[in-house]
Amino acid sequence: MGARARYGFVVAAVLVAVLPLLLSNGYYQSVLVFIGINAIVALGLNLLMGYAGQISLGHAAFHAMGAYASGILTATYHVNPWLAMACSVVFASAVALVVGVPTLKLSGHYLAIATLGVGMIVSIVLVQWVSLTGGTSGLTDIPTLSVAGFPLNSDLRYYYLVWGVCLLLTLLSINLVNSRFGRALRAIHVSEVAAATCGVNVARLKLQVFVLSAAYAGLAGSLYAHYVHFISPERRFGFPFSIEAVVMVVLGGLGNIWGSLLGSGTVTALGEFLRQFGDYDVAAFGLILMLAMIFLPQGISGGLARITLRRRPAPTPAAPPQEVAHR
Amino acid sequence: MLALHEVRKVFGGLAAVNGVSFAVAEDEIKALIGPNGAGKTTVFNLITGVLPLTAGRITSGERRLDGRPPHAVAGCGIARTFQNLQVFAHMSVLENVMVGCHRQGRRGMVAAALRTPGLLAEEQKLQAAAMGALEFVGLADRAPEEASNLPFGRQRLLELARALAARPRLVLLDEPAAGLNTHETDQLGELLRKVRASGIALLLVDHDMELVMDISDEVVVLDRGEVIAQGPPRQVQREARVLAAYLGED
Amino acid sequence: MSIWALSLQFLCTGLTIGSIYALIALGFTIIYNASGVVNFAQGEFVMLGALLAVTLTAHGVPLVPALVVSVALVTLLGCLLERGFIRPLAGRPVITPIIVTIGASITLRGVSMLAWGKDALPLAPLPGPPTVALGSAVLQFQSVWVLGISLVAMVCLRLFFDRTLTGRAMRANAANREGALLVGINPGRMVMLSFMFSAAIGALAGALIAPITLASYEMGTMLGLKGFSAAILGGLGSSPGAILGGLLLGVLESFAAGFISSGYKDAVAFVVLLLVLFLRPTGLLGARKLGGL
Numbered sequence: 001m002g003a004r005a006r007y008g009f010v011v012a013a014v015l016v017a018v019l020p021l022l023l024s025n026g027y028y029q030s031v032l033v034f035i036g037i038n039a040i041v042a043l044g045l046n047l048l049m050g051y052a053g054q055i056s057l058g059h060a061a062f063h064a065m066g067a068y069a070s071g072i073l074t075a076t077y078h079v080n081p082w083l084a085m086a087c088s089v090v091f092a093s094a095v096a097l098v099v100g101v102p103t104l105k106l107s108g109h110y111l112a113i114a115t116l117g118v119g120m121i122v123s124i125v126l127v128q129w130v131s132l133t134g135g136t137s138g139l140t141d142i143p144t145l146s147v148a149g150f151p152l153n154s155d156l157r158y159y160y161l162v163w164g165v166c167l168l169l170t171l172l173s174i175n176l177v178n179s180r181f182g183r184a185l186r187a188i189h190v191s192e193v194a195a196a197t198c199g200v201n202v203a204r205l206k207l208q209v210f211v212l213s214a215a216y217a218g219l220a221g222s223l224y225a226h227y228v229h230f231i232s233p234e235r236r237f238g239f240p241f242s243i244e245a246v247v248m249v250v251l252g253g254l255g256n257i258w259g260s261l262l263g264s265g266t267v268t269a270l271g272e273f274l275r276q277f278g279d280y281d282v283a284a285f286g287l288i289l290m291l292a293m294i295f296l297p298q299g300i301s302g303g304l305a306r307i308t309l310r311r312r313p314a315p316t317p318a319a320p321p322q323e324v325a326h327r
Numbered sequence: 328m329l330a331l332h333e334v335r336k337v338f339g340g341l342a343a344v345n346g347v348s349f350a351v352a353e354d355e356i357k358a359l360i361g362p363n364g365a366g367k368t369t370v371f372n373l374i375t376g377v378l379p380l381t382a383g384r385i386t387s388g389e390r391r392l393d394g395r396p397p398h399a400v401a402g403c404g405i406a407r408t409f410q411n412l413q414v415f416a417h418m419s420v421l422e423n424v425m426v427g428c429h430r431q432g433r434r435g436m437v438a439a440a441l442r443t444p445g446l447l448a449e450e451q452k453l454q455a456a457a458m459g460a461l462e463f464v465g466l467a468d469r470a471p472e473e474a475s476n477l478p479f480g481r482q483r484l485l486e487l488a489r490a491l492a493a494r495p496r497l498v499l500l501d502e503p504a505a506g507l508n509t510h511e512t513d514q515l516g517e518l519l520r521k522v523r524a525s526g527i528a529l530l531l532v533d534h535d536m537e538l539v540m541d542i543s544d545e546v547v548v549l550d551r552g553e554v555i556a557q558g559p560p561r562q563v564q565r566e567a568r569v570l571a572a573y574l575g576e577d
Numbered sequence: 578m579s580i581w582a583l584s585l586q587f588l589c590t591g592l593t594i595g596s597i598y599a600l601i602a603l604g605f606t607i608i609y610n611a612s613g614v615v616n617f618a619q620g621e622f623v624m625l626g627a628l629l630a631v632t633l634t635a636h637g638v639p640l641v642p643a644l645v646v647s648v649a650l651v652t653l654l655g656c657l658l659e660r661g662f663i664r665p666l667a668g669r670p671v672i673t674p675i676i677v678t679i680g681a682s683i684t685l686r687g688v689s690m691l692a693w694g695k696d697a698l699p700l701a702p703l704p705g706p707p708t709v710a711l712g713s714a715v716l717q718f719q720s721v722w723v724l725g726i727s728l729v730a731m732v733c734l735r736l737f738f739d740r741t742l743t744g745r746a747m748r749a750n751a752a753n754r755e756g757a758l759l760v761g762i763n764p765g766r767m768v769m770l771s772f773m774f775s776a777a778i779g780a781l782a783g784a785l786i787a788p789i790t791l792a793s794y795e796m797g798t799m800l801g802l803k804g805f806s807a808a809i810l811g812g813l814g815s816s817p818g819a820i821l822g823g824l825l826l827g828v829l830e831s832f833a834a835g836f837i838s839s840g841y842k843d844a845v846a847f848v849v850l851l852l853v854l855f856l857r858p859t860g861l862l863g864a865r866k867l868g869g870l
Contacts, residue, residue: 055672102855108671109615113809114854117847120802124847128840172440179439179446180425180432180453187415187426194413196397197375197406199430199493203396208436239798243679250676283687289680293673294665 005174008258012170016163020156029155031272033227036162037220039264042248043166043173043257044216049246050254051177052209053189054104055112058119059245062214064126064237065092066221071139071231072132081145085222092218093211100210104203116239123238138232145226158227165223166261169216173257185209186255217245244271251292253301262300328353328497328528329374329392329405334383336369336552343369345552346383351497356519356529358539358560361549367532368410370549371499375407376400387497402430406490410501410532414482416475420466423474423485424457427492431456460492463525464518480511484518491522498522500531504538516542540564582713587831589711593720593789595827596727597623600782601804602811602819603734604775610751610814611771614663617678619779620801621685625651626780627792628689631698640701648780655776659769682801689794702788719788726785730778731820738816747771799843803830806850812863821861 020029041063048054069088073079079087103114126133133139144153145161152158176182184205187195192202225231235241244267252263270288274281296303329351336344344366351357359367372378374385376397385392387403395403406427415423432453438446461467464484469477474485483503490498500519504512516538523529533539539546540560548556548569556566563569601619608616626647633643658681666674705718738744750757750767758764782800783792790796803826811822826846834842853860 049672055675057675106854106858109675109813110809110854110858112672112675113615113805114851116802117806117850117854120847121844121851124841124844128838128844175442176436176440179442179450180429180434181436181439183418183422183426184429186418186422190415190417191413193377193397194409194415195426196377197401198426198489199398199401200426201396201398212436243676243683246672246676250672254672279691280687282690283684286680286682286684286687290662290677290684293677293680294662297669297673 009167009171009174012258012261013167016167020159026155029159031268033155033159033162035265035268036159036166037224037227038245038248038268039166039261040162040169040220040223041217041245042252042260042264043169044213045245046249046252046254046257046260047173047176047185047216048209048213049249050256050259051182051189052185052206054206054210055108055246056115056210056213056242057112057239057246058115058117058122058242059213059217060237060239060241061119061122062092062096062217063221063224063241063245064122064233065095066218067225067231067237068126068133068139068221069218070222071142071225074226075139075142081143081226085145085219085226088222089215089218092221093215096211096214097207100207104206104210116242119239119242123233126233126237133233136232138230139225140230142225142229142231144229152226162223162227165219170257170261177257181205181208189255247289251289251296251299253299256299256301259299259301266300328355328387329530330386331370331374332384332386334370334373334385334393335381336366336373336378337381342381342552344373347549347552347554349547349554349557351528351530353496353528354523354526355544356523356531356542358543358546359530359532359549360534360536360539360546364551365549366552367549368501369552371407371501371532374400374499375405401493401495404494404496405499406493406495406497407499408483408486408490408501408503410505412479412482412486414474414485416473418474419470420461420472420474420477420485421454421457421470424460424489424492425453427460427489428453428456430493456494457488457492460488463491463521464488480507483507483515487518487522491527495527497528497530500529500533502533503531504533504535512538583835584832585712586714587835588828589714589716589720591828591831592824593716593723593827594786594831595824596723597782597786597800597823598804598807598827599820599823600727600730600778601800602808602823603731603816604778604782605805605808606814606816606819607747607778608768608771608775609808611747612663612768614674614678615805616772616775617675617801618658618681618685619775619804620797620799621682621689622651622655622776622779622797623783623786623800623804624689624792624794624797625654625685626783627700627787627796628693628698628783628794629780630784630787631700631792632693634701640703644781644784647784648777651780652773652777655772655774656769658776659772663768663772664765682797686794686797693794695794697791697793700784700787700792717789719785723785723789726781730781734774734778735816743770803843803846806846806853809850809858810853810860812860815860815862818860818862825861 020032023029041059045056045059048056066088069091070084073084073087074081099118103111106114127135144151146152152161184195184200187198187200188202188205196202248263248267249260251266253259271285274284277284332348334344334347335342347370359370361367369378373380374392376395376399380393390403392400392403415426432449434446434449458467458470461470464487466481466484466488469481474482477485504515507515512535519529519542543560545558546560546563547554548563556563556569601623604619605616608614629647629650630643633646634640662677662681663674666677702719703722707718708715709718709721738748746762747767747770750762750764754764807822807826808819810826811818826849829849830842830845833845
């Protein structure tokens, strides 16, 4: 990991540690918790979309699987919450594995639509399979997480849990991206054929990163369930959240790890901010989304990079003139 | 090293490659030439597993290559460069070549995420191998630059370095001289001889006849999907059928 | 009721909703062929066609003129959408227009929610008796209008694309952009026209179905997604495919709802979608091999 990334990580860790003490209002702390949970989803999705260059418009499905698996295991079957969390991550990953094999053979629009279809089917099942999921009434009484008898039942405590996990996953993601695995992913993004001729098993890697991104989303779902103690198949577990997740990644900056955190923060905070305008929030969100896509093609992190780059001295001139190529 | 046996490829009724047979020996530089549309790039795609064969066999020593996916063909020691340059644009020159070393690594996702000592050791090894390939082609000083910033001729060298980093026994070169000026083409010829001297066979497709005649040991001439001549460059040059294919019947 | 009687009923309702899916699918196909963009806001054109018709008739405009004006207004909207938000996206990666059209869909839905509220609103059906009997099946008479007008619309579209200069220009542009440019066809204009046509068809579909299903700000989402599934089923890029896919999907959905479970009815479209994508992505009438996208 380069010195700059290490530096950035330390800054982020300090910020995370200190922020809730500055914003001691319970409401702000809970927003920060949601930002952290969303950031975990965005991190995983960024690996899939920004690095490997695939598309998923159905990631809410894996998020839902994590939440519901945890919820059902703990509320209905009284399994230990940490064990349930592990199980739900495995469950989300397993489903991603099964779904991923046929889906990742597609690309572009077809892949986007296939993932959308998967997401829609899952959200319909959540509503219809009432005996398992509680249908539209949802699942209640999801227990709190405790660490060695110490219950995480305040916003502040949960904040540190979620952000601890988030920072850990950020670190793991940075490591992943700067490794042989990460280089192969980025190569696949540019040219699957060229990557394959270098010996990269393209199909297997795409599947691996797809499953990994589902695992991230599932873990986030589990954390969500144990925070809000009640889950139901509304916006959070359907197409709207799949889109929110994609927006977080794209707005934050595809292919930039920190962008996922930025994007998650922006979108979540924006959502909360717009809520005060009552029913105007949906229309405003859509409009902001369209404008951002048009005017910020590299996302916020790209925009920031452009601003900071402008301050650097001009780069050294290119190779001497006799190397001009002609056809 | 590589042998094609009666290879056929049919696209919707049209045989793009029709009963092509030839072989490339170790330490040989062989050229595949022919007018446009003769099927040369198709042959490359068939060898590397990008396209499936309609009929015939492709072997490397005892092993059959046809039917394997591209990454498995790469694993049999066959590397390739592309006519239309498939450089990984936003990665550094060094990282591009390190992708070429992909098969020399074993550590997977978990080790990468945790940055285990084993992974770090492997990264050192891969980096050294990649730098070696860059030094061989003369790009070592550009290692940290972004690949898309390189001038066109250098990007061609980068693709070659990436192919060499895979420690292949055969490199397929698809129009390596396209877009290069005379000076660069001469340098390329020198470099290719150097590659062959290091024990790697070459199969190249190119339209630059000077280069082809200069460095090839043997030339295979393709026309409309069929081999119409095979042999040393000077001999093939004089064959009537070859002239007819290029210049048209009188 | 006997199985045959039930089946006939389901077939009729299936064909009715299927015609709507077919129109929506045609809308997707026209835009996709012209520009390579999948317009995720297609469903909202349907919704707006319905809701505008509701408002106009509520203000005393007679039904048929209201429908015409509603379609015209949505057509204008389609033009504005393309000019304002799709045109600037030339050369961007595939994901960008996907998100922008999704954003448009969200915005339109949000605005409609503000303008019309969250209730489902009724729209007067086109003239005729309340119901009609076809053998043992009983249908709302509006279904006959839906089938009839959809058929007329499809025929008109076909004639337009086959016989008129503009229509042929649009097809030329879709088949070979560079070639079309060389003969003087303006691709930007073709794309704009494609958006306008799709908006018009969508609005028409909405106005036709609203008397049966009621109109609300959220009716567009599912209709759009199902219409898109129908387009994929028939083969993305194929107009006859869109029609076939729409009708087939409508019938499949109707039978599934009737014989299996009405709760899972919505899932039918997506299961069909996935099956098509996994087994034969080019759809029923699409080209044999998937081209690059």
